[in-house]
Amino acid sequence: MDKLYQPELLVTARDITEVKALANAGADAIIIGHQHYGLRVAGDFSIADIAEATSYLHQANKKVYILVNAIFHNAILKTLPLYINQLAELQVDGIICGDPSIFTVMEELEHKIPITWNPETLSTNYQTLMYWHQKGIKRAILSNELALDAIKEIKKELSFPIEVQVHGMTCIFQSKRKLVRNYYSHIDLPYDPDLSFHLKETKEEDTHYPVYEDENGTHIMSNEDLCMIDQLEHVLDTKMDGLRINGLLHSRSYNIEVVAMYRDAVDTYLEDPVTYHLKKVGWKQKLYKIQPEARKLNTGFYFKEQIY
Template structure:
């Protein structure tokens, strides 16, 4: 096969990459669209990894696809389990159903599922999941010859290796740029199955690599002896999160077709704020040119998003022990979710996500990177009764000291100089299901 053009030789990329966001449910999909995703990936209730991501019923898949297309956003559906024989029952019908919905692509890891998809719905593009662990150009060419139109290689590749793939195949390349990392090859790991009975390879990881471990001698119940990876405890393999924000120009020049954010199990706030950050960065470079460094506001914004710290993983060199997070399951973010706008306007109707009070200053996250700090001057419930405090999950009308158009699906957050207390876990909380 002849090598594809090498866009790295060209000062301007031919095509700007797609920003691809996770959509664990309909609400997250709306927020991802609101903050600028070009495409979303989501799972139906069958055949996809991420068993606890919420996932979409068939009817919700229909709604989600229509909604995304209304906004010009593409929809890719995960069919990426490693299938056992019994898993194939109903697969052809499901694939035909997805074709009839008009989804824009399937995300597949298993060669058997790929074979069924090529036979049953040959017109539907297939994207190869990172779970297939493409680590070299020959492997990429193999999958391309099998009919995949896009390859998401293993997350364990350097930039030089990604360039090698680009030169070997014409298939689109989709690169993970942000989100959780596994210590195993992109999720192919049995730690969760052994310790909790939940199989990561079937979408049900309980994330035991993030737990804090102690030693127990069986005749001394209740006495936990420290097990020290270092003096802060032992987290078996608690990898920091991937963050390639500052490396996007190199990826764009290399010819990456899609930049993917991990996190179908992450919170709505995580999805919204990360999509917003990467959208703003891509727009910045499109306007200013790829040689212009990001202004400090981007690093400031990143510090408010939090997560498990940041790692560039294998992008430049093999990660070392410093790429692990030893002192907790998450790094403390400075931004704490406050509310999401359910009905926009100068006095928005919001759903509170964490407590806040009259007199507190919260910031509204506009699209782009503009944050509008505003003081809450009044809170009313739906009956019009004035409240001193907003409680989580309640629907409230906010009066703010700054007039503005607080748009639907927009987010409000509180910002702390010191980070949120650990027990609050405001970001990615759903991915911590099952933590001790």
């Protein structure tokens, strides 16, 4: 491998304790945010929390990215400039966005915070990403529905960094409506937001999709976890700039172990591919030991094409 190539390992965090633990476990960057402005944040971070996380990570020579990827309505646009001003003052390393209104807000504020573009399922071809690059994005997150061949083609055509998810849950549905809360109201039962909810699909196998609500509505997550630990060489061979781990709805101890394994896997492959191939079975076995019994591991769409 190219000795100069060093992808960024990114991971979500739920609180300051997890920020520090994941950074110490080997993450290069931590993804955090406040649910008022971000979709599927792992934990609610106030400006004071973001300030503490940014200070800690910068002292450790690591980065912090803020989720500002909510679907903005007019009411949010009234407070968004103040939030962006606060993030700029803290000198965060970037914001992750998916609503085009962010370009107008940033232009009016004259801020240069790097934008990572994440339009979810719409980030599927290089022409679209080139267009948004002209609008000012500095980085893009590719859709999870892409096969590896499509990812390679996009990477070859672009001159700016892109990233992909390599581990964790993926979102398969989101609604602005509070569907679970509304259902409990319909059946006239008290709603407890601390309960775990799962959507069961009528199939021969026992398939459950985690469902949770936050300020942005209802989110239904994948019934299996994406896991590329023993196929990571295929992703690294594309010279992907960022490798993202989604720790949402997983325990703190699980996320720490997963980050440490991927850190070891990335560094080992870049240093010595032969050793990587000898060790990757061991990483997979470790993952199976800590993986929740109800959640299987798979490789997502990396080796199959999405059919809509």
